Amino acid sequence: MNVLFLSIGRIENIEENGIYSDLLRYFRNAGHNVYVVTPRERRLKKHTEYVTENGIQFLRVKIGNITKTNIIEKGISTLRIEKLFLKAIKKYLNNIKFDLVIYTTPPITFEKVIAYIKKRDNAKTYLLLKDIFPQNAVDLKMFSKKSLIYKYFRRKEKKLYAQSDFIGCMSQANVNFILKNNEEVSHEKVEVCPNSIEPLSIIKNKSEIKEIREKYNIPVDRTVFIYGGNLGKPQGIDFLIECLKANKENNQVYFVIAGSGTEFNKIKSFFDRVKLTNAKLFAQLPKDEYEALANSCDVGLIFLDYRFTIPNFPSRLLSYMQASMPVLAATDKSTDIGKVIEKGEFGLWCESNNVEEFNKKLQILCNPDIRRKMGTNARKYLEENYTVKHTYEIIMKHFKNEKGKAHV
Incomplete structure (x- = not known):
């Protein structure tokens, strides 16, 4: 399968250990073609690039600063990511037909990118839900439910859930929260898909x-x-x-x-x-x-x-x-x-x-x-x-036919 992974987390080296790099390596090693779209902040002073590294295709998109900056620049840059990602995908990945799109929260602003790939390629879409925004900001009194900013992001959140064929939550409490607070979301598409890693052997001396x-x-x-x-x-x-x-x-x-x-x-x-x-x-x-x-x-x-x-x-x-x-x-x-x-x-x-x-x-x-x-x-x-093998199998069970063979 051709697998597209979207994240605002920087992945500089796929061989490093981390919840996303470990999972993507597992997909690669299982024989899939993996494409990763990640941001490259302006302060790094590097342009957008499309390269192959260790058997994985990386599209690193130049965006504004979203870390180590003030809240205003972070907010503006976050809102612009969707547009910049979409433009780069149309330019560099126009001829690739994707079977599966995996993406994470934060942010919740990938909805238009997901909709575009889903319609263009008839791809299946899988959301790895790592953050429930904007409610987390309301909990911390950053803004209220009456504010325009809450209403804007709440609409974006609902659209993202609607575009997602499957929503993988970190735990059962997350599943319960999503279903309770989003009645329009089908129970069949929400499941536990926990954080996971490829465990290293650590000998304590x-x-x-x-x-x-x-x-x-x-x-x-x-x-x-x-x-x-x-x-x-x-x-x-x-x-x-x-x-x-x-x-x-x-x-x-x-x-x-x-x-x-x-x-x-x-x-x-x-x-x-x-x-x-x-x-x-x-x-x-x-x-x-x-x-x-x-x-x-x-x-x-x-x-x-x-x-x-x-x-x-x-x-x-x-x-x-x-x-x-x-x-x-x-x-x-x-x-x-x-x-x-x-x-x-x-x-x-x-x-x-x-x-x-x-x-x-x-x-x-x-x-x-x-x-x-x-x-x-x-x-x-x-x-x-909590190994990446567990996560991989949870995602891939949605691409099996009755005989147990993966759809490609």
Whole structure:
């Protein structure tokens, strides 16, 4: 099959590990022709290009800046992506007939691109739903349901769902939310299609762990909790700060916070002011350095703002599970990530407005025997539920005939 993948996430090297690159490699290795359309921001000072790399065709489209910029430029650039993607596809991929189009949210503004390919090629369309916008912005009080901006994006969201033959959600709570809040969407086309990776083999060596911790001045005799990833409004950074405050005298634990985002300066000013002795903040590290650091820690942390009514399911969970690390998740009540973690017995959960409960769970995970058992369970659960093979098979079952052969 000819498969078209659309995303606003930059994919520079298909051989790198990530939820999208891992899946696209699986499609390539299964014999499909894979075409990837991704953005190239203006600040990189490079033109639109169409190239073949490692057996995959890349169309990198020059757009405005959508990261590391102000909210006005980000908003304008995001709105223009649809038009620029469509123009580039018509120019560079005009002679390719696609059988399957896969695309992700964010953004929800690909509707015209999807409609064009679907009509032109009679292609099947599959939405990987990673973000429910604009409701997530309403939850965080960025604008109200009465605003024109909400009404505009809500229309775009509904159109995108209507153009999608299938909608793959990260968890059952996402499925339930979409069906409850979009009555026009058919139950038959919404399913669980979780975040997934191609798990790497990670061997934990005590001497290497000791060496890495010493490199970053992290104690070797404490339980080290790491949060890595986006430090933005969705993560509820105020609660993270409250947890750090509550544990500033706790000599059993050590916190490592590594990442970037709109709230990074807020947490940095807290670190500068309070001078914690059992926590360290890193700006975004190079991928290899971060992974080595993360693999030397004991427990992975997940934070989500308690106000969310949409069920987020952070992909950060997978890297913790890959490293056989137990997880402590502090989230809203709408997501089912806590239920999954506790049912799989690879971590603990609390609501992200209850510091006392967070501290109780924190102390439980200071027990090395509990951590060891939960870590083993985490890796096992990952391999049984969250590999790209699972995701590929979920998508491809829609392209099988009664005899089990894929339509091409």
